[in-house]
Amino acid sequence: MRPKRKASSRIPANAAAVYTDRAGHAPNKRSKLSKPAAKAFTKTTDTKSGNEDDAIVTQGRGGVEHQNEEVPNFDHSRPEEKVGIVDRRFYPAEMSNERCALYNANEIPRPMEILDATLASTKGAREKIGKGEAGEAVIHWFKRDLRIRDNTALSKASALAKEEGIGVIGVWVMSPQDWEAHLVSPAKCDFELRSVALLQKELAELDIPLYIETATPRKDVPTRLLALAKEWEVKHIFCNLEYEPDELRREERLVRLGAEQGINFETCHDDCVVPPGSLKTGAGRQFAVYSPWYRAWVAHLHTHPHLLDERPMPQKNPSGFRAKFKPFFDCEVPLAPDSKVLIDEQRDRFSRLWPAGETAALDRISRFMTEKIGRYTDTRNFPAKKSTASVSVHHAAGTLAARTSVRMARDVNSTKKLDGGIEGVKGWIGEVAWRDFYRHVLVNWPYVCMNKPFKFEYTNIEWEYDNEHFRAWTEGRTGYPIVDAAMRCLNSTAYMHNRLRMITASFLAKHLLLDWRLGEQYFITHLIDGDFASNNGGWGFSSSTGVDPQPYFRVFNPWLQSEKFDADGEFIREWVPELSGIESPAIHNPYEKGGEAEKIAKKEGYPRVIVEHKFARDRCLKRYKAGLGRETA
């Protein structure tokens, strides 16, 4: 039986991100300078050699099982396709519950398991590669690790190069189709491009070139990388792993093809503090609940303290390397592809708000460590206090390693124990641990990356697909001031405070009963720190369909949340100018409270609530209960 969903009106959820200015106005002109460097779905030109190539980058975040196949049987009755949750340009139809269950029963190998098996079966062949004849250089392929310091794979690449008396070439590939398929926000693309430019400069100081290429279509990245290695007489390519299924499958292909062609493709765990798969319950399973997982995570780090050690800096390339590879030092950082372009004003705004690169990252985290971490537990839930580290953007782009963050926190603590000492430090480390947790979940339950909720039986919840409600939510016009302030902040800054992410996500899924995946998608297409695992985890938590979620009957009351976490209305006043004249607590709910607040709200044209709280709560409880009781699809 198909899950029953109402699809009353079409929601263009997959539309390109629109950022507003602080007053909530959308831009109306494009930058003259913003010419696309590459267009998705077209052949592109190799920026170095000038050769037109069919270089292809791989996959999207979860549809590789069907890669290269004709898209079969487009079913227009499926709401998830109608509203653009499943993008059929890149992905197969939504996975069935039966297939999810097969993953859970270990009947379908997980992408990480496939990669591990290929690493094991090619080990012998790979170990023989390049012994004493490692070629002209070692490649480090930069992906979501746009930094020099504390970078596991780069450090290993450099050590091998040193041993062999050769140098390191950095490679960065821009893949417009991957950005498209992964719904990466224009703000995040811009942040990455700015970071790449800074990385290129820092590498050059070590006489390491950063070779940059744009590759389309996306599924050819592996063959392109191997072709470059051959052309440059390179025998070893290093990279740090990303844990989404498509990336793992791409890397598996690289290991396999590389071994066949005499090139050792070396993958390293670096993105998590504790590598996924290291922690198991007593029964040998992956944890599905955070608290026991966190205890195991802490214990593992206490018994494996080297996991927090700083990786050695890469060495300067040998003399003569710069002259030999001179053209590689002059690679231009491409402009953003057409669909990801920001206008000049937005680029300036985001550059000011979110300085890119690892120096900015270290600067930001160092200030947090000296000024704020001690009071983190007491202050972290209050958006107006601006008391959190604001480093998620750096963790997401890899301009800062999560390992570096945890080590720095440990080193300012009064104890070396990660779960002891100063409350703020302990609490903050626990938050960084959530990031690891959601990655561990992703690796073990890869279908969460394929538009399926962790609790796939919840797909039977009958969602609303109300276009007007969705638009009101995205534009911050719901009539709930805290929700509207949060959404306007996101639209203007490409960031939202964690407490507000929980409030707005709960509001979308439970008050509006909109399919939570619409909200997940809106966030990822707008956030500068958009990160699949954390975003999916956060949405699963808030909509009660994910791993270790809020109980479904816990429906946040937006007014109470507002009174508690923005007590004097400072955050609301900052982002909802219509209400900025209200000084009293009535700012949280001006129409209900009446009096002067109501007059101001009316006069300034602030909207009335689009859904009554009590009605919404009752409807939510009924719908969730019914959805849970239903037969699964």
Ligand SMILES: Cc1cc2nc3c(=O)[nH]c(=O)nc-3n(C[C@H](O)[C@H](O)[C@H](O)COP(=O)(O)OP(=O)(O)OC[C@H]3O[C@@H](n4cnc5c(N)ncnc54)[C@H](O)[C@@H]3O)c2cc1C
């Ligand atoms: C619905 C929803 C969507 C989210 N989407 C994303 C996302 O796309 N990208 C993202 O990085 N985070 C996401 N988060 C988690 C969290 O909101 C942000 O990481 C945090 O707000 C970033 O601000 P900060 O760096 O000041 O965090 P701090 O409070 O200073 O925390 C330090 C670091 O710990 C990590 N962290 C903190 N809280 C969480 C969490 N709940 N889950 C995972 N990691 C966490 C982040 O890397 C963060 O930088 C989401 C949360 C929710 C509820």
